Amino acid sequence: MSTRTRTTTARQLLTGGTLIAGTLVGSPMLRRWYNRWGATKDEFTRPLPGDDLVKQPKLTYTRAVTIAAPPKDVWPWLVQYGQGRGGFYSYDAVENLIGCDIHSTDKILPEHQQLEVGDIIRSGGRDTFPCWIVMDLDPPHALILQGAGTPAEIEVPAVVDDVPERGYVASTWQWILEPVEDQHTRLIVRQRCTYSPNQAVLWHIVEPLNFVMERKMLLGLKARAES
Numbered sequence: 001m002s003t004r005t006r007t008t009t010a011r012q013l014l015t016g017g018t019l020i021a022g023t024l025v026g027s028p029m030l031r032r033w034y035n036r037w038g039a040t041k042d043e044f045t046r047p048l049p050g051d052d053l054v055k056q057p058k059l060t061y062t063r064a065v066t067i068a069a070p071p072k073d074v075w076p077w078l079v080q081y082g083q084g085r086g087g088f089y090s091y092d093a094v095e096n097l098i099g100c101d102i103h104s105t106d107k108i109l110p111e112h113q114q115l116e117v118g119d120i121i122r123s124g125g126r127d128t129f130p131c132w133i134v135m136d137l138d139p140p141h142a143l144i145l146q147g148a149g150t151p152a153e154i155e156v157p158a159v160v161d162d163v164p165e166r167g168y169v170a171s172t173w174q175w176i177l178e179p180v181e182d183q184h185t186r187l188i189v190r191q192r193c194t195y196s197p198n199q200a201v202l203w204h205i206v207e208p209l210n211f212v213m214e215r216k217m218l219l220g221l222k223a224r225a226e227s
Contacts, residue, residue: 075140089220
């Protein structure tokens with residue numbers, strides 16, 4: 001490992017770890033802010049593609065960022081993300097602490113520019129890590145994913161009205177690219193999640209951690225598309 005790589009890793013661990021710790025501790029007071037980070041009231045409240053996959057979420061957020069590039073120039077960075085693909089443009093060193101094997105690229109990768117409904121996006125290098133399945137896409141405007149268990153046992157949860165007491169979780173990852181004036185893009189991301197009652201503590205811990213990592217991802221996408 002080069003000196004530059006070691007320095008980057010140490011900086012990511014320090015920055016990412018500090019932000020995660022602070023957000024976890026402050027989550028009762030910060031929750032409204034980080035679940036609407038960057039989003040306007042209209043973006044937070046209006047329906048978006050993919051909402052129907054989890055009709056009655058227990059946890060939900062909508063975040064957004066403005067990118068100084070048109071959607072067609074943002075899409076190649078978005079469509080290639082994932083483990084074993086372009087990475088997640090976030091704190092790789094933090095993700096790799098638990099063995100995710102993430103290596104975010106600063107290049108558009110031609111071999112990862114095509115996605116189809118049913119394709120799998122991994123969150124980690126082992127089959128025990130959760131994955132996402134592509135439910136819908138409309139290049140360069142929308143990419144709709146749903147949590148699908150692990151690559152070893154892919155299972156898209158059914159939409160249910162009465163959530164079972166144990167063992168059920170359903171979540172989305174909705175990415176929307178909207179053109180705005182002067183060749184800019186509003187990149188909007190939403191998650192909707194419901195789960196069995198026995199998982200409530202887990203998901204309230206995951207929520208602030210997710211914010212830190214996803215905020216960095218949004219900023220990473222912005223920096224790459226604008227460069």
